[in-house]
Amino acid sequence: MTEHPEGAKRFLISSPPLIAWERRVATLHVAFYVAALLSVIAGCAKSSPEPVETKRLPVVAVVRPERTSLYWTIRQPGSIEAFEEAPILPKISGYVEEWKVDIGDQVRKGQLLATLWVPESAANLRQKEAAVNRDEVQILLARTALQAAEANVAKSEASLRLAEAGLVRAESNAARWRSQYRRDAQLVRNGSISMVDFEVTTDQYQTATAAKVESVARVAAAKAALTESKAQRDKSAAEVRLAEANLRASQADRDAAAALLHYARIEAPFDGVITRRTISRGDFVQPPATAPQEPLYVLHRRDLMRVFVDVPESDAVWVQEGAPARIRVPILQDREFDGKVRRVSYALKRQTRTLRAEIDLPNPDDLLRSGMYAYAAIQVERSNTLTLPASAISTQGDVNEGYQDYCFLWENGKVRRTPIKIGSRGEGRVEVLKKRNQGGDWEDFTGAEMVVEKGLSALSDGQEAILAADKK
Numbered sequence: 410m411t412e413h414p415e416g417a418k419r420f421l422i423s424s425p426p427l428i429a430w431e432r433r434v435a436t437l438h439v440a441f442y443v444a445a446l447l448s449v450i451a452g453c454a455k456s457s458p459e460p461v462e463t464k465r466l467p468v469v470a471v472v473r474p475e476r477t478s479l480y481w482t483i484r485q486p487g488s489i490e491a492f493e494e495a496p497i498l499p500k501i502s503g504y505v506e507e508w509k510v511d512i513g514d515q516v517r518k519g520q521l522l523a524t525l526w527v528p529e530s531a532a533n534l535r536q537k538e539a540a541v542n543r544d545e546v547q548i549l550l551a552r553t554a555l556q557a558a559e560a561n562v563a564k565s566e567a568s569l570r571l572a573e574a575g576l577v578r579a580e581s582n583a584a585r586w587r588s589q590y591r592r593d594a595q596l597v598r599n600g601s602i603s604m605v606d607f608e609v610t611t612d613q614y615q616t617a618t619a620a621k622v623e624s625v626a627r628v629a630a631a632k633a634a635l636t637e638s639k640a641q642r643d644k645s646a647a648e649v650r651l652a653e654a655n656l657r658a659s660q661a662d663r664d665a666a667a668a669l670l671h672y673a674r675i676e677a678p679f680d681g682v683i684t685r686r687t688i689s690r691g692d693f694v695q696p697p698a699t700a701p702q703e704p705l706y707v708l709h710r711r712d713l714m715r716v717f718v719d720v721p722e723s724d725a726v727w728v729q730e731g732a733p734a735r736i737r738v739p740i741l742q743d744r745e746f747d748g749k750v751r752r753v754s755y756a757l758k759r760q761t762r763t764l765r766a767e768i769d770l771p772n773p774d775d776l777l778r779s780g781m782y783a784y785a786a787i788q789v790e791r792s793n794t795l796t797l798p799a800s801a802i803s804t805q806g807d808v809n810e811g812y813q814d815y816c817f818l819w820e821n822g823k824v825r826r827t828p829i830k831i832g833s834r835g836e837g838r839v840e841v842l843k844k845r846n847q848g849g850d851w852e853d854f855t856g857a858e859m860v861v862e863k864g865l866s867a868l869s870d871g872q873e874a875i876l877a878a879d880k881k
Contacts, residue, residue, distance in 0.1 A: 496704035558642035569631035
């Protein structure tokens with residue numbers, strides 16, 4: 410490129426076309442700055458200072474604690490079991506002679522399941538029956554002897570009455586001759602009768618007196634005989650009672666032997682289904698001693714089932730007999746059954762701190778089987794309980810530091826974060842027990858408190874708030 414001398418540069422700068430262009434650029438710059446300035450002035454003229462906006466207070470809805478019935482559902486897994494389950498064991502020792510049923514068989518109460526061969530028990534029963542026959546004969550003999558003794562008593566009583574009648578006659582005769590003797594003795598002294606006549610009277614008097622003495626002796630003998638016959642009768646009566654007692658004892662022995670032999674017949678204690686058989690013909694079986702023994706059969710009742718549910722300690726005291734329950738059985742495609750709690754164990758298991766509740770379920774379709782898994786939902790109700798909506802209560806804390814329930818009380822235009830103690834939780838409501846006052850002490854809820862119903866996370870302790878009912 411050819412360099413221009415300094416004079417040429419001045420020529421170029423001072424040339425008329427360049428001066429005109431620079432003037433136009435300068436004019437445009439001035440116009441731009443003027444327009445910008447006017448824009449700023451116009452904006453300032455249009456914007457006027459606005460007043461500072463007033464801070465808006467939160468609007469809260471409040472509720473008061475109410476005494477209501479508290480409802481909630483206890484959901485726990487359970488196990489379905491037969492209403493009755495009987496492991497059938499032998500009462501006596503013997504050999505299995507025959508078994509009649511097998512697993513899966515439906516049986517009726519009293520139906521024969523198996524028989525045992527017990528020859529010594531059969532022989533013992535025959536011996537007891539012979540003893541009963543012997544004692545029955547002894548009773549017949551004793552009763553016959555008693556009849557004879559009673560007849561002898563009657564005979565002795567008749568003999569006594571005869572002797573007593575003879576004594577009366579002898580006394581009368583003796584009295585007559587005694588009187589005659591005295592009269593004749595006076596007559597003899599007077600010479601009115603002869604000595605021979607007096608001697609006859611004396612002889613008659615002595616004879617009558619002797620007859621009287623003899624009659625007295627006969628009466629005494631008759632009384633002794635009566636006493637003896639009565640004693641014999643009493644003895645015979647005692648022998649009858651003894652024979653009867655012996656018969657009852659022998660009959661009891663016979664019945665015991667018969668009952669023991671009856672145990673050779675293994676019978677079903679109730680209607681049900683056989684779920685287990687462990688015997689075969691020829692097996693020697695015996696009653697269980699101290700150690701557990703394998704049962705001959707296991708029988709389950711099938712028309713009625715029981716669902717066992719272990720209720721946690723927190724809900725244990727509120728589960729009562731008659732509480733409605735709904736049972737879901739997953740293996741039956743989540744089929745549900747309605748039932749009620751029929752029995753509740755009074756004590757909790759120490760290991761798990763749970764309460765056993767039993768729910769009865771009819772099983773007409775035979776779908777429920779022992780050992781099935783189930784899921785129970787038990788409805789619980791508590792009446793006359795001071796509660797708040799669940800939305801009015803929040804919980805803060807963690808596992809390490811612990812948890813604290815609280816609510817917000819609206820007092821004098823402000824909300825106060827208040828720690829509380831709660832009880833049972835129901836469906837949408839929670840039982841409230843205590844609240845902590847500003848002095849730090851716990852006190853009961855009165856029901857007059859104004860508790861913020863919801864939106865607790867947006868509030869802070871001591872914050873001013875407007876009641877929803879007061880909002881204009």
